Amino acid sequence: MKPIRKFTVRAVVPTPLAALEELAANLRWSWHEPTRRLFEAIDPDLWRASRRDPVALLGEVAPERLAELASDEGFVRWADQERAGLREYLDEPRWFQSLGAEVPRTVAYFSPEFGITAALPQYSGGLGILAGDHLKAASDLGVPLVGVGLFYKAGYFSQSITDDGWQQERYPVLDPDGLPLSMLRHPDGTPVQVTLALPDEGELHARVWTAAVGRIPLLMLDTDIPANTDALRSVTDRLYGGGGEHRLLQELLLGVGGARAVKLFAELTGRPQPDVYHMNEGHAGFLGLERISTHIGEGLSFAEALQLVRAGTVFTTHTPVPAGIDRFDRGLVERYLTSSLLPGVDLADALALGVEPGADPATSAFNMAVMGLRLAQRANGVSKLHGEVSRRMFGDLWPGFDRDEVPIASITNGVHAPTWTDPALLALAESHLGTGDTEHADWRSDAVSDAEFWNVKRSMRLQLVEDARRRLAEAWRDQHAGAQPPKWVGGVLDPDTLTVGFARRVPTYKRLTLMLQDPERLKAILTDPDRPVQFVIAGKSHPADDEGKRLIQKLVQFASQPELRERIVFLPDYDMGMAELLYPGCDVWLNNPLRPLEACGTSGMKAAMNGALNLSILDGWWAEYAGDDFGWVIPSADAAGDAAERDALEAASLYDLLEHRVATRYYERDGDGVPTEWVRRVRATLGELAPELGADRMVRQYVEELYRPAAEQADRVAADNDRGARALAAYRDRVREAWPRVQVVHVESGGVESPHVGDELRLRAHVDLGGLTPDDVVVEAVHGRSRSDERIEQAQRTPLVPSVSGTDDAGDPAGPRLFTGSIVLDRAGAFGYTVRVVPRHPLLVSAAELGLVAVAG
Template identity: 80%
Template structure:
């Protein structure tokens, strides 16, 4: 019998244990092991059943047990110490507080999903986990970020696998009152609701929930409230669910409603308004339009408001393929972008921001990433290789410039070590190396014996085996109407066998089934009599992706073969809880996407934090960090004739590495049963690689290279009553109008008869500036190594600004001159170009205008 209504009744905690409620209310417990141990001590079994969620846990604990602990002076003192530690963590100066006055006072970080903890399932995969790690690292560093997202009643989906291997989805509804959330309220106690005006005189209302992620507030907007019509209550029903209009409403709410929520929260909390806004992918792009509307309301014209918004906006792209970008029907977007929704904003100006380069403005799809890039003066990819891919993918926004000049940089993702490092490894570091900071411990120290380290790694592998068996027993029971699982399910995996992990979302490019290319070779690896290998696989396919589901089915069916089922398993319902045992328990982490389609791929980073070695295609983060001490590179068959040949070649390389290099090294043991060379690589991974992979490194880079730069630029733009914004807007309009009249008419060279290294090439260029003044432009010679395709090598290319020739007067054309020293031998080439020049432009390509010599 189903209840007609469900809600959560919170536990009454005895007054002496009030510290527990304060600790449970802040999500720092999700990465702070001492706080987790405090809760676990109350009732270890109930703690495990609750999913290690203090809010749910306190509701399950026997009140008599709480009364008993309330009378235990030792436990009460322990709880008080943890509360004081939390309060100090929240208030004491940290790394960021040592920055100067030019550091932003507040940064708003918008993302469609956040993976903070399995107790708050508001994530689907890497994008959300990355966002959660970003907030946690910002908290640890003291960076004044406020996170902004949506509260999804059913989160993503819970996955199960049918008897024939097909993915099935369930959407369990969450009660926010039972989660570590609180409603944002005004001083009079009324809840804060944001309202978006919709067509047909309707309105979309959203309640604002707040989660405390250490020092960082996370605001989540929820439409399941009585103020909405029934159909609008479901706007935030599930992550990435519904059709185009449903998705558009979610993104309008995230961007526009999110800015309004931040505005309300900062006013209520007495916090400074954000100077910098960070879009974590294009889903939040509408935030720029809301900010423009606000500025127009204060008297700024659209073009001036646009310059202000661009100056303080950071856009991070996570996709390496156009298909991964949200694109909406123009007519649908036009229906919603009304003056009622965005007062003062001409719908035509708003729609123009999403037009794809070169497309018919009246017929182009509305591209969220394109809008995001046009609204942000600071943009980045999430690994060095992904930065290169992004510059090529979005290069059409800056026509006439080579890919290396496209203004998109890169900040390689990182992972939050305190969240993802196994407690057993932290305890080992604390006991033998004198620190619980596993990221920066000296894992090569002689004070840590190989035997001790290997014993802890085996314990982590044992934990994975036990967790996998428990999950598979539960899955069997679900599939077979509660029937007990057969004996073989209780024997799957072996804690003493080389364990390879693979857990990802399951789009086709990640190639879940590459390992199945040659089933016989894989069988031989799995069943090798002396050097067996076992695989633990997990992952979810998007509910609408039948091809991804077929890949899961193919793998599950292979794993069901009687002779293999104890050596290869697929674990259903991959989430953060599973990941906490999966990464530490693996010896090798496998990643075999189609290069270069992996933007970053942080799962291998989390595995490395736990001493796993990587086995990966040179893609994403591994392309810049791979080393012989950290794992193995699967060679990419880039020259293969077709996809089938490429898969076959790369799979063969994978099998060869496992059979001939990885397994022998793993099973080569000393007299104590320790694989000495393997442990040496494990130590190198923990000592040298892991510190480079931390989210603290990533957030520091965002602060130093993007946030501070954006804040300085905002200050320059708004100084003297926004004179900079007005000047830059006027300059852009004037230069765009005049640019068709700008030409390089003629280039002369001299001073070199037979070129040698050290010679000086003299150049004179005649330039027609049309209606522009010399101060409006820079005339540059671009020179360097010439390639066979008649282009200049981007790596060995330089620019030099030519100067006006003062000896030439009265000519219709301007003459510019300069000289280039030939500093290297080999093929050489040069050209001359004209680009706009203004002190508030951040790159040569920013306006997408260039005139190049023919």
């Protein structure tokens, strides 16, 4: 019989073992190997069965075993030492504290998903794993950050594959009492509750769960409480589930409810209120409207409150395609953005934030990314190439500006090495290189011989092979009512065969089945008698994406052929637990998206952290770090006539590389059977590439390039009773009103008859300021190489200064103003210039910020 409800009964831990409960309650165990070894020692078999989850382990271990350990002085001492280490980690000054920086005081980091550990399945893919790694690195660096998200009752989904290869989804219900979570409570013990006013006098209530991610608190809002109706209890039922209205309610809860929850959390814990709010994608964009509403309640206008909010807001975009952005029906958004939900916020002002450039404001879909960019004074993409793509994709928000001036920077994603580095590699570094810091160990040291290194890499590959066989056997039993799996399942994969990994979400642009373009050629590569290759593949398609499911089906059916099923396997239900063994066990990591649609693609980073070489299209992070020692580049067929031709050409390049470069190098062995040149490249990857891929590097960049400048800007605009915000709002209104009349009337040049390098070009520009003053604007010459009439390349900008008289030649102060300056011709070749006018104010961080420019005709 099926239970009508499940819950977790926690074990009574003997007093001498109280340290275990404290260690289990902090998710630092998910990346701290010594703590994991402690819990494994309690019961190694149960540790594996619990999927290395201390909370689950303590819930299942026999009381007799706990009593035995409680009387073991050595174990008790070990547990107490690990607890002391945790407390020291939580309290000691770290990198951020060494900066002596007054700001930021607290960064509130909002994300719809967080991938911390498989034991807390609140993630679907790269966005959530990145968010989890961000929190972990912030903890290690001592950055004062608090995470804000939702608690999904069923997480994402569990995947199974039918006999014909079709993906099926299940949604196992999670019991928060059985997870490393605690409820946020008032001093009197009552649960904290966040409430959102809904249309028709309804209310949405949410409790707040907290998880300790090292030093970082993670707040997660949960609507499955009796105070809600049955329909509203399901708002946080599953990640990315339901239709438009369900998704909108989730994002209102994340943004509005999350902002209220983090404010309450600060009040209850005595922490500073956030001075920086970071939106990890547009899902949390409504937090900006909640903050505006709060400031309006303090006496500011919408425009003034917007300046305060923008100053301290950071927005990170992760999508390289418009289809990946959340858009909601305008009428639906209009129904929910009421004055009851957001007191003081005029509906028209709120809706205007989400109108797409050039669209009809009365009918335009409400675009969450567009709103996020309008609410944030600082924004970034997640790799250099993605930054370029984002500046092009969102450039219409800043019309008239060249792409390189669009105010979207880039910070390339990183991965948290302590989480993703295999324990075997860590042990090798500790025993032979004298450090547990695998990112910065001297992997080229003679202290580790090639043979020793290769033996460790083989053990990691064997670990993957055994895990793959176990998972396939379990999947067979689940699919066939407990029947024993066929004998061939126990022989899939080989720990001594070149192993290629491919695991990620399965949207079409990631091209799961590019490898199947020429099935016979792939079959020959897989079954080569002298240089065989094996593939381990995993990934989930969104439940509503039938095309993605068809790709999985096609691959599964190919892999089910008797002559191939031991050389290519699809592992169902990809999650963090699988990933922790998959990355280390692979020799090569394959990534073949349609360039430039991979925003970053951190899976290849995790593989590199474990001594795998990359085989990838030059996209995302790989476009920055590709090198001969780190792997191989699959050439992009950008000149192909259509998508089919492109796929065929790029697949052919993939086959050529696998056959003639990758496999050849892998099977070149010395007298001891060690592929010395391969090992040299792996050592180079670990020693030179891996340090650049760490999440600590990424978070340092966020602090130095975005968080600190944002916090300092927030302080400036809020100083002296919000004087800066009021002044900047007044300036924006005045400039926008005048701008239609601003124009460059006439430009004169002289001083150069036959131009040579070193000559000086003198400019005189007559500019109608439309009632503005020279202090309100910058008049500048934009100049550089110009091979065509369309654009100036590698543009430089030289300010022009107003004439001494401050009037035009006729002496009329109301007429065009004269601005003068000169340009030194510093290089030969085609040259072009123009003159433009842009707004200027000490509280603007970019000339393009207001999206206003007047250029000479």
